[in-house]
Amino acid sequence: MSSETAPLLPNANGNGSTSPTLVHRVKALIAAEGEPSWGKSYRYFLLESYLNLLLLFIPLSMVAHYSNWDAALRFSFSFIAIIPLAKLLGEATDQMSSKLGQTLAGLLNASFGNAVEIIVGVAALLQNELRIVQTSMLGSILSNLLLVLGCSFLAAGFKFKESNFQVTAAQASSSLMTLACITLVIPAAYHSTMLEANNAANDNSLMRFFSVPDETQDPGLLAISRGTSILLLGVYVAYLAFQLKTHAYLFEAEEQEAETPNMSVVSAGVALLATTVVTAFCADILVASIEETAERYHIPKPFIGLILLPIVSNAAEHVTSVWMAMKGQMELTIGICVGSSIQIATFAIPLLVIVGWIFGHELTLFFANFETITLFASVFLVNTLIQDGKSNYMEGLMLITLYLVIALAFWVAK
Numbered sequence: 001m002s003s004e005t006a007p008l009l010p011n012a013n014g015n016g017s018t019s020p021t022l023v024h025r026v027k028a029l030i031a032a033e034g035e036p037s038w039g040k041s042y043r044y045f046l047l048e049s050y051l052n053l054l055l056l057f058i059p060l061s062m063v064a065h066y067s068n069w070d071a072a073l074r075f076s077f078s079f080i081a082i083i084p085l086a087k088l089l090g091e092a093t094d095q096m097s098s099k100l101g102q103t104l105a106g107l108l109n110a111s112f113g114n115a116v117e118i119i120v121g122v123a124a125l126l127q128n129e130l131r132i133v134q135t136s137m138l139g140s141i142l143s144n145l146l147l148v149l150g151c152s153f154l155a156a157g158f159k160f161k162e163s164n165f166q167v168t169a170a171q172a173s174s175s176l177m178t179l180a181c182i183t184l185v186i187p188a189a190y191h192s193t194m195l196e197a198n199n200a201a202n203d204n205s206l207m208r209f210f211s212v213p214d215e216t217q218d219p220g221l222l223a224i225s226r227g228t229s230i231l232l233l234g235v236y237v238a239y240l241a242f243q244l245k246t247h248a249y250l251f252e253a254e255e256q257e258a259e260t261p262n263m264s265v266v267s268a269g270v271a272l273l274a275t276t277v278v279t280a281f282c283a284d285i286l287v288a289s290i291e292e293t294a295e296r297y298h299i300p301k302p303f304i305g306l307i308l309l310p311i312v313s314n315a316a317e318h319v320t321s322v323w324m325a326m327k328g329q330m331e332l333t334i335g336i337c338v339g340s341s342i343q344i345a346t347f348a349i350p351l352l353v354i355v356g357w358i359f360g361h362e363l364t365l366f367f368a369n370f371e372t373i374t375l376f377a378s379v380f381l382v383n384t385l386i387q388d389g390k391s392n393y394m395e396g397l398m399l400i401t402l403y404l405v406i407a408l409a410f411w412v413a414k
Contacts (some may be wrong), residue, residue, distance in 0.1 A: 041267035045091065048262070052088070057081040058282060065285045071292035078286035079312055085279045086116045087316040092272035095263040112272065114140065114343050116279060116313035121352045123283040130356075130363050132290060135305025136313075137349050138371055141341045142406060143310035145177075145382050148318045149337040150399030152325035153385075156333075157393020165330035167389030169250040173338045174383045176239055180345035181379045183228050187221060187366040194218060225364035226357055229350030236346040303410045306371075314340075330391065338382070370413065374406050 036044070046052055061077035063069075093112045117140045124132040156163045263271070286309075294301045317336055324332040349365070356363035367375070381402060385395045 036262060036264055036267075038264070038267050041263035042271070044262040045088065045095075045267075045271050048091075049084075049087065051084050054080055054084040058085075058278060061282055061285050065288070071289045071296055074285060074289040075293045078282045078289065079308070081282045082116060082120075082279060082286065082312045083315050085275055085282065086313055088275045089115050089272065089279065090316045090320070092263075092268050092275060095261055095268040096265055096272065114313075114340060114348050115276060116283075117310075117344060118348050118351065119276065119280050120283040120287065120309060120313065121348065122355060123280065124287045125352055125356050125361055125363060126359065127284075127287055128361060129287055129290070130361065131301060132287060132305045132309075133352060133363060134367055135302050135371070136309045137344055137352070138367060138375060139306035139310035140313060140344045140348075141375065142306070142378055142403065143314050144317070144337045144341040144344070145378050146399045146403035146406070148314060148321050149333070149382065150396045150403060151318065152321045152333045152337065153391045153396030153399065154393050155322045155396070156325035156328070156330065156391065157396055159326055160328065161392070163325070163328065163330045163391045165334055165386075165389055165391070166250060167387070169331070170334050170338065170386045170389065171383075172242070172247075172250065173334070173342060174379070174386060176235070176342055177338060177345060177379055178383065179235070180232065180342065181375055183232060184345075184365055184367055184375060185372055186228070187224055187364060188369055188372045190224060191218070191221060191366050192369065194220070221364050221366055222362060225353055225366065228365055229353040232346045232350040233354075236342075236350075239342065239346070300411060300413065302413060303407070306410050307407050334386070338386075370409075374409070378402060378406075 046055075057077050057080045061074065061081050064074045064077050089112060093108055093115075097108055117136065120136055121133050124130075124136065153163075290301065290304055293299065294304060317340060321333050321336045324330075324336070353363050353365065355361075381399065385391070385398065
């Protein structure tokens, strides 16, 4: 056996040292597998896209934050900095996935597929910005279902008269999305019933329609939300098994030529960890500046959470989804858009409720009635459009129009 591949054994002199060293073994393993070197991996990671020039806004956002610059500058710098970080998170995840096999790759993508949304949500939760948590999560669902999917259908419609996709898998995903939507209707219905019972004499229909969670939540509402969150996490685990194991054939796209990875597994893992930490810092700065920015520049906080934040976190997914749609890979497009929405609704939101439970923040699944209705209408429209397994540019235009109407409504709703 050559010295490069020899196992770790004591030397002949019996001093217990190893020959070769662990570092040499790792290098030999990487060379044997034909993986890129660390230098090549990080050159690719940092230099493969012009979008990475926006990483310059990371130090700018930190300087603005610690120097207490104007809130709009702090918000804008951290807002822009998260855009390339979202792409780098996706890139590191993809590079790791290429070597881990289908099951582990699926679990990794499920965990980090919406990492930016979860990081922003945790940052807002720890600052007790419960409304920002809720609106940003809801906004991510609406952005994926309406804006990203709509733009994908529209772009594909300009290239192909009609695009086809696997209808059974799409319907299974949309059915789970419907279940998640219904679980958000139940807390809203409970809240409305209790409010009507307790305030029958001074009932104000309009205020109840736009009512938002109080600082101190009803114990029953907390119990419903926390119990439902645990159940949704269980359903999400079952969905992963359905998608990756028992019914994986439903979600298989056309055979693609295997791409040579541009990063080693270890370097991609380190990059993923480092990018997550930096994203957490930028998200913390972003959330800390929202309150002052909203007040000084008269921007409704629900609009910031529902429209602006999801645009940042979904920027990379948006580009990927549209690109896949234009290549005729509609299964991948549906998987990105609907699958990401399912991750948010059945994994990210319940996870944040449980994290809030652990750290003493009373986050619930109760959304204002207006928000619940917009989600229900969006899911209903998506289900209607994908049930035939075909798409065209007109369907994309419908989805984008509904998204713009919702954005307008949240701009005027204080």
